[in-house]
Amino acid sequence: xxxxxxxxxxxxxxxxxxxxxxxxxxxxxxxxxxxxxxxxxxxxxxxxxxxxxxxxxxxxxxxxxxxxxxxxxxxxxxxxxxxxxxxxxxxxxxxxxxxxxxxxxxxxxxxxxxxxxxxxxxxxxxxxxxxxxxxxxxxxxxxxxxxxxxxxxxxxxxxxxxxxxxxxxxxxxxxxxxxxx
Numbered sequence: 001x002x003x004x005x006x007x008x009x010x011x012x013x014x015x016x017x018x019x020x021x022x023x024x025x026x027x028x029x030x031x032x033x034x035x036x037x038x039x040x041x042x043x044x045x046x047x048x049x050x051x052x053x054x055x056x057x058x059x060x061x062x063x064x065x066x067x068x069x070x071x072x073x074x075x076x077x078x079x080x081x082x083x084x085x086x087x088x089x090x091x092x093x094x095x096x097x098x099x100x101x102x103x104x105x106x107x108x109x110x111x112x113x114x115x116x117x118x119x120x121x122x123x124x125x126x127x128x129x130x131x132x133x134x135x136x137x138x139x140x141x142x143x144x145x146x147x148x149x150x151x152x153x154x155x156x157x158x159x160x161x162x163x164x165x166x167x168x169x170x171x172x173x174x175x176x177x178x179x180x181x
Contacts, residue, residue: 035135036165038173042131043072043091046152047119049112051105068112069099070120072128079176084160086174092181093120125156125179137166146175 046069053061072091079088095113129152134140140149143160147153155177164170 033135033137033166034169036138036163036169036171037135038087038132038140038161038163038171039135040133041074041076041087041089041175043074043089043155043177044129044131045070045072045116045120045123045127046129047116049107049115051107053105055106063105068116070097070116071099072097075180079174081174084172084174086176088176088178090178090180120181125177126154127152128155128177129153130155130175132161134163135165139164143172 046067048065049068051063051066053059053063070093072093074089074091076087076089079086093116095110098109098113098116100107100109100112130147130149132140132149140161140163142148143162146159146161147155149161155175158177159175160172161175162170162172
């Protein structure tokens with residue numbers, strides 16, 4: 001029994017000493033990076049719908065609360081206004097902007113597009129999900145009333161976001177969203 005414990009203990013010690021993470025070798029050190037670049041912005045809109053799978057059969061199943069995401073087309077230009085760099089993005093959409101995931105049921109992409117058109121006429125630039133691409137190991141936060149990223153927000157007015165680098169330095173960016181639909 002003592003021999004088994006010794007062998008297991010020795011194996012654990014040897015394993016701990018020889019097994020290292022593969023990501024530690026040859027990687028650029030970014031912990032004190034001063035990079036604070038906001039390089040791109042993407043806009044989506046999401047809504048829930050119900051779908052019926054295998055409609056009209058004994059295996060018919062209604063799936064409630066499925067999510068449809070609409071990825072807006074965008075035309076982005078760099079701007080400088082009021083001493084701030086930023087982006088002016090005109091967003092638009094077409095039927096191909098609708099992303100339907102999951103198993104095919106009775107709801108078609110065309111049906112989802114019609115539903116989206118009804119919703120977006122009311123919501124306009126409200127309830128948009130925005131994604132920003134920033135420098136590695138940097139963070140981004142909204143200034144004042146800027147919508148929190150990761151949740152739907154109102155982009156009918158201009159907003160400022162701060163990108164903070166790993167070394168603590170920061171840069172503010174102006175975000176203008178223009179309705180192109």
